[in-house]
Amino acid sequence: MKSLLLCALLFFCVLRVSAIAPITGDTLICNGLTGMAYDVTPGGTWSSLNPSVLSIGSSTGLMTGVSVGTTIITYTVGASYVIRPISVYPFAPTVTGPSSVCPGDTIILSNTVVGGTWTSVHTSIAEVAMSGGLTLDSAQIVGVSSGTDTIIYTHPYGCPAIKVITVGGPPLTSSLTPPSICSGELFSYVPTSGVGGVTFNWVRPYIPGISLPAGAGTGNPTEVLINDSYVPIAVDYTYTMTGGGCTNTQVVTVIVKPNPVLSSPLTATICDSTIFNYTPTSFTPGTIFSWNRAAVIGIMNPMASGAGNPNEHLYNSSAWQIPVNYVYVMTNDGCLSTQTVTVTVNPTPFLTSSLALPDMCDTVGVNYIPTSNTPVFSVAWMRPAVSGIVPANSFGSDAIHDAILDTTTGVIQVIYYLRLSAYGCINSFVQAVTVNVMPCAVEAGVPAVEKPEISVLPNPTAGKVLVSVPLGEYTCRIVNTLGQTVVTHRETGPAFSLDLSAEPAGLYMLNISSDKTTTVFKVMKE
Numbered sequence: 001m002k003s004l005l006l007c008a009l010l011f012f013c014v015l016r017v018s019a020i021a022p023i024t025g026d027t028l029i030c031n032g033l034t035g036m037a038y039d040v041t042p043g044g045t046w047s048s049l050n051p052s053v054l055s056i057g058s059s060t061g062l063m064t065g066v067s068v069g070t071t072i073i074t075y076t077v078g079a080s081y082v083i084r085p086i087s088v089y090p091f092a093p094t095v096t097g098p099s100s101v102c103p104g105d106t107i108i109l110s111n112t113v114v115g116g117t118w119t120s121v122h123t124s125i126a127e128v129a130m131s132g133g134l135t136l137d138s139a140q141i142v143g144v145s146s147g148t149d150t151i152i153y154t155h156p157y158g159c160p161a162i163k164v165i166t167v168g169g170p171p172l173t174s175s176l177t178p179p180s181i182c183s184g185e186l187f188s189y190v191p192t193s194g195v196g197g198v199t200f201n202w203v204r205p206y207i208p209g210i211s212l213p214a215g216a217g218t219g220n221p222t223e224v225l226i227n228d229s230y231v232p233i234a235v236d237y238t239y240t241m242t243g244g245g246c247t248n249t250q251v252v253t254v255i256v257k258p259n260p261v262l263s264s265p266l267t268a269t270i271c272d273s274t275i276f277n278y279t280p281t282s283f284t285p286g287t288i289f290s291w292n293r294a295a296v297i298g299i300m301n302p303m304a305s306g307a308g309n310p311n312e313h314l315y316n317s318s319a320w321q322i323p324v325n326y327v328y329v330m331t332n333d334g335c336l337s338t339q340t341v342t343v344t345v346n347p348t349p350f351l352t353s354s355l356a357l358p359d360m361c362d363t364v365g366v367n368y369i370p371t372s373n374t375p376v377f378s379v380a381w382m383r384p385a386v387s388g389i390v391p392a393n394s395f396g397s398d399a400i401h402d403a404i405l406d407t408t409t410g411v412i413q414v415i416y417y418l419r420l421s422a423y424g425c426i427n428s429f430v431q432a433v434t435v436n437v438m439p440c441a442v443e444a445g446v447p448a449v450e451k452p453e454i455s456v457l458p459n460p461t462a463g464k465v466l467v468s469v470p471l472g473e474y475t476c477r478i479v480n481t482l483g484q485t486v487v488t489h490r491e492t493g494p495a496f497s498l499d500l501s502a503e504p505a506g507l508y509m510l511n512i513s514s515d516k517t518t519t520v521f522k523v524m525k526e
Contacts, residue, residue: 020041020044020077020081021039021041025037028087029087031089043077044076045076048074065088068089071086072084095161096109099165102168102246108140116156118152122148124147125146126167128140146248148165149167150165168247169241171193174190174252176250181225183258187225189220190219196243198242199218199243201217204216209228212225226256234256235254257334258284260282261284262328262339267341270343276312276324277309277311278310280309291326292304298316298322300317301314325340346425347423350373350429365402365513368433379399382416383414389407391485402416404437415432454468454512461526462526465497469496474492475512476488476511480509481508508522
């Protein structure tokens with residue numbers, strides 16, 4: 001034991017002569033804090049003579065002050081060891097005095113333990129002007145510039161006490177970066193300070209993208225901030241705190257996030273039974289899109305909902321254009337908005353007029369006025385070639401006025417194929433209209449009893465024929481038995497002549513058409 005005490009007085013020793021190096025590291029530990037002990041000799045273990053004063057990690061050498069006092073640490077390698085005394089010192093008592101000072105003013109800080117030293121961490125903010133006292137240690141602290149400084153009072157035994165002071169006006173203790181808000185939300189911020197009797201004044205400049213003019217006020221702004229842009233915007237409130245004769249300025253910044261909106265079109269048009277394919281987009285990156293669609297009268301689809309692109313067939317069972325609304329909800333970083341995308345579903349047109357016409361004579365031609373289920377529509381039609389019918393084929397649009405001739409002695413069925421379209425949508429199904437045509441054209445030399453007001457003379461003819469008709473405009477077309485048109489004239493009644501002199505002898509069909517009817521005569525050229 002005497003040898004241990006002697007070694008302790010010498011601060012280290014090596015017993016049982018060996019190659020163990022002396023202990024290095026901290027010799028003074030503040031109570032409750034840590035320090036390190038080191039030894040370059042490997043393979044040893046650490047221990048403390050009095051763990052109630054100082055604990056030490058057996059393999060790490062990490063020391064922790066447990067209570068004020070002195071003890072001995074030991075580093076043991078095999079049968080050899082070295083020791084070192086360690087002192088655990090108390091902290092200096094709490095520093096008392098004001099926590100703030102105006103620039104150029106002085107405050108007094110004190111500690112009940114005499115003999116310590118005062119230092120300033122940031123001398124550009126505060127300086128220690130004078131220290132010392134009879135019954136306690138005090139210091140004059142002079143404010144230099146606005147900011148926060150740490151004043152350290154070092155205990156005579158080495159352990160410090162600290163005090164944080166603010167130079168300038170009272171600081172904000174409420175957060176300088178409050179939680180972000182979404183566009184259109186109320187910004188509510190209650191400023192607080194650690195100093196009593198403080199007044200809070202704020203100003204806010206005009207910021208592009210925020211739909212408010214510049215503003216100012218006291219305390220809580222409580223104002224609605226609207227972000228008209230597509231990106232988050234930082235809004236700064238400059239607060240001026242006044243208290244204790246000092247002022248301090250700090251900036252509170254709130255982020256106003258945009259409510260995402262659709263940048264893709266809000267309207268579309270499709271045909272019945274086709275896919276509504278819509279890819280929603282937004283100028284705000286990362287936006288998530290969801291939608292819902294209510295049931296609509298005339299649309300066969302039940303109500304539905306989903307995300308992103310609907311990509312669904314829409315079925316219009318009516319004869320009208322029907323708007324279908326998709327209500328989109330856009331979310332981005334906790335903010336959301338709704339917009340409606342309207343798609344107009346056009347109907348499929350189909351014939352409501354009869355598809356089977358009454359039997360008719362070829363002298364009057366085929367006249368068919370189509371009607372549709374839709375109030376607006378158009379028709380494209382064609383007649384394929386049929387043996388015995390001249391001309392061989394024909395086509396047109398809308399109403400059918402087709403001057404044809406049955407060159408046989410029997411009845412021939414003629415089929416017209418019609419395709420309807422409405423509002424830019426074409427019915428994919430072709431509808432057929434049939435009519436039985438009988439050879440009723442006026443024979444050579446026989447009066448046209450079907451149309452007594454029209455006459456063609458002479459018939460047979462050596463070349464020219466005189467046509468008598470009611471007043472009006474007519475299109476005359478002479479067709480040979482091969483279905484070839486050999487003469488075409490646009491004439492005006494009540495009479496006009498047609499010339500077949502250049503044509504060979506034979507049977508010809510004369511088609512006389514007005515805007516209402518078509519009459520066909522058989523004319524014999526001698």
